[in-house]
Amino acid sequence: MDTLEILGKHLAVDKDGNLVNRSDWNEEIARAIAAQEGIGELTDRHWAVIRAMQKAFDRDGDAPSIRRLTNESGVDVKTLYQLFPKGPAKKAAKIAGLPKPKGCI
Amino acid sequence: MRKLVILGGGTAGTMMLNKLSRVLNEDRWQITVIDDSETHLYQPGFLFIPFGIYGQKDVVKPRREYFPAHANVVISGIDRIDADHKRVILEDKSAVDYDYLIVATGAKIRPDQTEGLLDDEWGKSKFDFYTLEGAQRLHRFFESWHGGRLVLNMTEMPIKCPVAPLEFLFLADSYFTERGIRDKVELRLATPLSGAFTKPKATEILGGLLQHKNINVTPDFGIARVDNERKTIVSYDDVEVPYDVLVSIPTNMGDECIARSGLGDELNYVPTDKETLVSEAHDDIFVIGDAGNLPSSKAGSVAHFQSEILFKNFLDRIDGRPAHARFDGHANCFIESGFGKALLIDFNYGVEPLPGKFPLPGIGPFSLLHETRMNHYGKLAFRWIYWNVLIRGVELPIDSKMSMAGKVAA
Numbered sequence: 093m094d095t096l097e098i099l100g101k102h103l104a105v106d107k108d109g110n111l112v113n114r115s116d117w118n119e120e121i122a123r124a125i126a127a128q129e130g131i132g133e134l135t136d137r138h139w140a141v142i143r144a145m146q147k148a149f150d151r152d153g154d155a156p157s158i159r160r161l162t163n164e165s166g167v168d169v170k171t172l173y174q175l176f177p178k179g180p181a182k183k184a185a186k187i188a189g190l191p192k193p194k195g196c197i
Numbered sequence: 198m199r200k201l202v203i204l205g206g207g208t209a210g211t212m213m214l215n216k217l218s219r220v221l222n223e224d225r226w227q228i229t230v231i232d233d234s235e236t237h238l239y240q241p242g243f244l245f246i247p248f249g250i251y252g253q254k255d256v257v258k259p260r261r262e263y264f265p266a267h268a269n270v271v272i273s274g275i276d277r278i279d280a281d282h283k284r285v286i287l288e289d290k291s292a293v294d295y296d297y298l299i300v301a302t303g304a305k306i307r308p309d310q311t312e313g314l315l316d317d318e319w320g321k322s323k324f325d326f327y328t329l330e331g332a333q334r335l336h337r338f339f340e341s342w343h344g345g346r347l348v349l350n351m352t353e354m355p356i357k358c359p360v361a362p363l364e365f366l367f368l369a370d371s372y373f374t375e376r377g378i379r380d381k382v383e384l385r386l387a388t389p390l391s392g393a394f395t396k397p398k399a400t401e402i403l404g405g406l407l408q409h410k411n412i413n414v415t416p417d418f419g420i421a422r423v424d425n426e427r428k429t430i431v432s433y434d435d436v437e438v439p440y441d442v443l444v445s446i447p448t449n450m451g452d453e454c455i456a457r458s459g460l461g462d463e464l465n466y467v468p469t470d471k472e473t474l475v476s477e478a479h480d481d482i483f484v485i486g487d488a489g490n491l492p493s494s495k496a497g498s499v500a501h502f503q504s505e506i507l508f509k510n511f512l513d514r515i516d517g518r519p520a521h522a523r524f525d526g527h528a529n530c531f532i533e534s535g536f537g538k539a540l541l542i543d544f545n546y547g548v549e550p551l552p553g554k555f556p557l558p559g560i561g562p563f564s565l566l567h568e569t570r571m572n573h574y575g576k577l578a579f580r581w582i583y584w585n586v587l588i589r590g591v592e593l594p595i596d597s598k599m600s601m602a603g604k605v606a607a
């Protein structure tokens with residue numbers, strides 16, 4: 093099992109580098125992952141997307157695709173790319189402590 | 198009479214029709230298949246048409262030739278499924294009642310979903326090869342093309358046959374080399390994925406092949422629109438990729454009748470239990486092939502493996518037993534790599550494609566994740582197997598469950 097060092101802790105991550113245990117996740121960890129991903133400071137809009145993503149995952153058992161994420165979060169695709177450049181669904185899932193969306197098959 | 202209705206007479210629907218009509222007693226069962234056309238298309242063959250390897254006769258057959266004689270065949274568009282009243286409404290508003298329904302309505306390309314894609318230049322400088330007409334138009338275009346920038350763009354996942362875009366580029370490399378103009382053709386893949394494929398080990402190996410064949414990659418490219426005046430595709434984060442010819446894999450969506458029925462997700466795919474293949478909303482509706490939302494590849498081999506699971510679970514259901522068979526996401530795909538060679542991948546929900554030998558461990562004759570001539574012959578033989586064995590619902594000597602035998606773990 094791979095691990096990722098965040099804030100002095102070694103946390104288990106999967107082959108995509110996403111957290112394995114949701115219990116390892118908290119807002120402080122999210123900010124640290126965002127920094128590692130080059131996102132910078134997380135604004136209210138970032139948090140709205142992250143929360144929508146977690147809510148959808150808890151309901152569906154899968155992190156939503158970009159298309160579904162726009163429906164869930166009310167944030168349009170263009171803005172999602174501004175908030176989470178280079179693959180909003182992938183990036184937001186990683187920061188939200190979720191596995192990569194299975195939409196990529 | 199108990200009534201089974203199968204929506205769609207393509208790969209998945211035809212397989213289920215043939216398998217079930219052999220075991221359901223004709224005196225007690227009426228089996229109806231509904232499709233909007235008389236023509237069965239061999240979709241895996243479309244890939245070869247732009248390069249003149251296959252023509253129309255290789256991929257088109259009369260649908261009814263592959264249906265059992267006693268099947269009730271209805272050629273009509275479908276307005277919607279009325280699941281509450283267990284009936285299918287046809288486009289002329291007549292109704293077909295069912296006790297059980299198998300949805301095999303597939304997936305289609307939707308170029309209308311991307312801004313600027315479907316305009317006057319569609320079929321002139323912008324093409325698809327996921328339809329017979331599109332593949333033929335591209336073949337005519339290539340015959341008189343002297344070179345330039347060819348960009349292949351996948352708009353969004355999931356798509357049917359996720360390896361087809363790579364195969365297209367490998368075959369293009371081979372085709373333009375043989376025509377003596379490879380040095381005048383720039384090949385580029387603009388993909389929403391972070392690399393060549395969706396799974397890590399295969400991405401590493403296929404990415405290496407792309408590089409080796411001098412095919413450029415623009416990863417993480419989420420297309421926002423086509424700028425037709427500047428012949429440029431533009432991403433949501435303003436990355437621009439100019440082209441002379443754009444080969445698009447447009448957004449794939451389930452049939453519109455699924456949306457009209459209120460049975461689909463945001464891409465018109467039917468939410469389906471990924472192991473039992475039963476609709477999540479209605480336990481008398483089964484879903485097979487590209488029509489469902491399973492996290493498995495949308496491909497003929499996958500529909501074939503699903504057909505064995507669905508066959509067992511359907512018989513359980515009509516005899517009042519709980520569905521016992523479980524689909525594991527098994528997919529098995531040849532990947533044409535050009536110059537008469539191909540690779541093979543074999544994987545499921547949990548196990549990514551790995552190197553090794555298939556189907557016999559250590560022997561093959563096929564090699565997993567490795568380019569060989571034998572794999573290419575396997576790919577070409579598959580067309581014969583498709584028409585003569587697969588869609589006729591005859592057993593193939595490959596287990597529907599993936600096996601780790603012969604694979605080298607990562």
